[in-house]
Amino acid sequence: VKVSDVGEFGLIDRLSKIVGEPGEGETWAGDDTAVLRAPSGTILFTTDLMIEGVHFDLEITGPKDLGYKAIAVNVSDIAAMGGTPRRALVSLGLKPQMEVEWIEDLYRGMQECASEFDMAIAGGDISRSDCLLISVALIGNPAGRLVIERRGARVGDALCVTGTLGEGAAGYRLLRAGIREREDLRRRHLRPTPRVREVVVLRRQLPSSMIDVSDGFAQDLLHLCRQSNVGAIVRADALPVVDLQGVELDRAPFDLALHGGEDYELIFTIPPNRVDEAIKVVKDETGTQISVVGEILAADRGVVLIEDTGESKLEARGWDHLQI
Amino acid sequence: VKVSDVGEFGLIDRLSKIVGEPGEGETWAGDDTAVLRAPSGTILFTTDLMIEGVHFDLEITGPKDLGYKAIAVNVSDIAAMGGTPRRALVSLGLKPQMEVEWIEDLYRGMQECASEFDMAIAGGDISRSDCLLISVALIGNPAGRLVIERRGARVGDALCVTGTLGEGAAGYRLLRAGIREREDLRRRHLRPTPRVREVVVLRRQLPSSMIDVSDGFAQDLLHLCRQSNVGAIVRADALPVVDLQGVELDRAPFDLALHGGEDYELIFTIPPNRVDEAIKVVKDETGTQISVVGEILAADRGVVLIEDTGESKLEARGWDHLQI
Numbered sequence: 001v002k003v004s005d006v007g008e009f010g011l012i013d014r015l016s017k018i019v020g021e022p023g024e025g026e027t028w029a030g031d032d033t034a035v036l037r038a039p040s041g042t043i044l045f046t047t048d049l050m051i052e053g054v055h056f057d058l059e060i061t062g063p064k065d066l067g068y069k070a071i072a073v074n075v076s077d078i079a080a081m082g083g084t085p086r087r088a089l090v091s092l093g094l095k096p097q098m099e100v101e102w103i104e105d106l107y108r109g110m111q112e113c114a115s116e117f118d119m120a121i122a123g124g125d126i127s128r129s130d131c132l133l134i135s136v137a138l139i140g141n142p143a144g145r146l147v148i149e150r151r152g153a154r155v156g157d158a159l160c161v162t163g164t165l166g167e168g169a170a171g172y173r174l175l176r177a178g179i180r181e182r183e184d185l186r187r188r189h190l191r192p193t194p195r196v197r198e199v200v201v202l203r204r205q206l207p208s209s210m211i212d213v214s215d216g217f218a219q220d221l222l223h224l225c226r227q228s229n230v231g232a233i234v235r236a237d238a239l240p241v242v243d244l245q246g247v248e249l250d251r252a253p254f255d256l257a258l259h260g261g262e263d264y265e266l267i268f269t270i271p272p273n274r275v276d277e278a279i280k281v282v283k284d285e286t287g288t289q290i291s292v293v294g295e296i297l298a299a300d301r302g303v304v305l306i307e308d309t310g311e312s313k314l315e316a317r318g319w320d321h322l323q324i
Numbered sequence: 325v326k327v328s329d330v331g332e333f334g335l336i337d338r339l340s341k342i343v344g345e346p347g348e349g350e351t352w353a354g355d356d357t358a359v360l361r362a363p364s365g366t367i368l369f370t371t372d373l374m375i376e377g378v379h380f381d382l383e384i385t386g387p388k389d390l391g392y393k394a395i396a397v398n399v400s401d402i403a404a405m406g407g408t409p410r411r412a413l414v415s416l417g418l419k420p421q422m423e424v425e426w427i428e429d430l431y432r433g434m435q436e437c438a439s440e441f442d443m444a445i446a447g448g449d450i451s452r453s454d455c456l457l458i459s460v461a462l463i464g465n466p467a468g469r470l471v472i473e474r475r476g477a478r479v480g481d482a483l484c485v486t487g488t489l490g491e492g493a494a495g496y497r498l499l500r501a502g503i504r505e506r507e508d509l510r511r512r513h514l515r516p517t518p519r520v521r522e523v524v525v526l527r528r529q530l531p532s533s534m535i536d537v538s539d540g541f542a543q544d545l546l547h548l549c550r551q552s553n554v555g556a557i558v559r560a561d562a563l564p565v566v567d568l569q570g571v572e573l574d575r576a577p578f579d580l581a582l583h584g585g586e587d588y589e590l591i592f593t594i595p596p597n598r599v600d601e602a603i604k605v606v607k608d609e610t611g612t613q614i615s616v617v618g619e620i621l622a623a624d625r626g627v628v629l630i631e632d633t634g635e636s637k638l639e640a641r642g643w644d645h646l647q648i
Contacts, residue, residue, distance in 0.1 A: 031474050032404035033370035038362050046357035047461055049415040049449045080356035091373040091459050125373045130455050135415050137371055137461030150355050
């Protein structure tokens with residue numbers, strides 16, 4: 001069955017069944033807007049646009065994984081503010097000749113991610129388009145009044161990162177090359193795990209600043225330092241670099257870790273006296289390793305990478321979504 | 325200057341200047357998510373996608389009008405729930421060869437609409453794209469606990485509509501035909517006015533249901549009746565039909581009024597004992613005329629159009645965004 005056969009309202013009916021029914025006091029699809037219960041005070045609000053040929057390639061991604069990821073990248077932004085996700089709206093630009101079953105699988109993947117992180121898809125918009133695109137808008141709650149912004153890093157704070165860097169980019173390259181080894185890496189690209197569970201534990205230790213790794217560790221760290229008006233040292237030997245055992249790629253693991261992007265790990269800073277406890281509780285409660293990879297310095301020191309071979313200025317070579 | 329010359333972050337810097345700075349307690353661009361102050365209780369959440377060649381045509385629309393409209397259509401959805409708009413996120417899919425000045429004008433038009441309705445653009449996302457597209461997500465406040473849904477119409481309620489029907493569609497056809505008369509109609513297409521001011525007055529009279537006219541009066545009324553599980557009669561001679569004096573079009577005014585779409589007027593229902601007061605206060609406080617165009621009946625009566633020539637079933641011939 002093609003999208004053009006069932007029409008906009010037929011498709012909305014099918015997709016509504018996948019996302020389920022709202023509880024008391026909420027209205028999802030079927031009205032001019034969604035009606036949502038919101039906590040008082042502060043809300044987090046984010047949006048991410050994914051376009052075929054720019055953000056995804058249907059030769060290496062199926063609809064379920066694509067749907068999962070479209071929600072996950074937005075959830076990661078909420079997590080990076082110390083929050084938890086609540087309700088999403090999804091806009092789809094669809095080619096009329098697409099199969100309805102494909103769109104339903106896309107929605108099943110979105111719903112899988114939504115269920116996993118205890119949030120819901122509360123409606124959206126659907127249009128015909130020559131480019132396949134998915135635009136997600138997501139609101140989330142911070143923990144009470146605590147919002148962990150990029151701009152809170154202070155001189156002397158420890159610089160930390162969750163998990164492993166470069167796996168998302170390595171997985172992408174394996175998929176592109178058609179290499180069947182290391183399914184774990186391919187999965188990191190197709191189904192990134194936003195670090196919501198880690199944040200729920202970590203925020204009790206009051207990190208001073210945080211950002212998620214979407215554009216690449218180097219570029220995202222530079223964003224954080226610029227917003228906080230600080231410098232930093234990064235110790236190369238402390239970075240949790242992707243292990244490429246069993247496969248060969250045209251880029252070095254260290255390069256993927258610094259500049260690969262799409263890891264959806266969290267870079268954060270925290271006063272040194274709380275580092276050990278933060279590492280311990282996150283490991284104990286989620287199993288995720290945190291690495292201390294450097295330290296925050298005064299702004300005039302710049303952002304410096306320390307390797308065996310000497311010091312160098314850390315440069316951004318990550319994504320710019322308007323330049324090819 | 326081309327978009328590809330300034331890059332994503334250069335463009336964001338320029339656009340941030342147009343939307344201004346947040347007040348105390350909010351963060352707009354520059355972090356993983358926007359941080360917003362929200363009233364406790366209920367929020368309204370909507371999104372609308374606009375794609376070149378589907379929703380707009382750059383041969384008849386300039387960037388300022390396009391930007392204004394992209395915000396206005398979302399504001400209209402919030403108004404149709406009885407609410408007022410608060411904060412929007414804007415995602416843009418841009419062709420790399422586009423002029424930065426064009427994008428700035430687009431944002432100036434968006435900001436003009438935002439200022440007019442006392443809301444703000446709090447961030448968004450920008451990507452390269454082969455299709456020019458604008459995706460807006462908007463949150464709004466209802467008036468206290470009052471949310472005016474589509475599903476609240478009751479048998480015996482008066483069926484009403486604000487303003488005039490068919491002007492948006494007439495303006496579109498004048499623009500397409502290159503006809504220079506009736507600038508007022510062309511403007512109705514290019515810069516529709518969401519009925520926020522009217523709603524702020526009208527909601528004190530407690531309408532039982534409401535929807536905005538985006539797909540066409542007939543289609544949107546059918547949505548409202550289906551959601552409310554009611555029927556209706558519509559008196560053709562009571563419809564506030566567009567006046568085409570001074571121009572000739574290939575479609576009759578009455579046809580444009582029923583099926584034209586993009587009027588962004590409000591269809592609402594209200595108990596008959598409150599109709600006169602509703603008409604009076606909206607006229608007095610906003611200057612906008614309300615027309616009583618029919619009455620809500622039981623569902624088994626269907627939705628019926630009464631003309632001089634007899635009765636007929638009202639059919640939807642408005643937009644389906646997936647069928648051409």
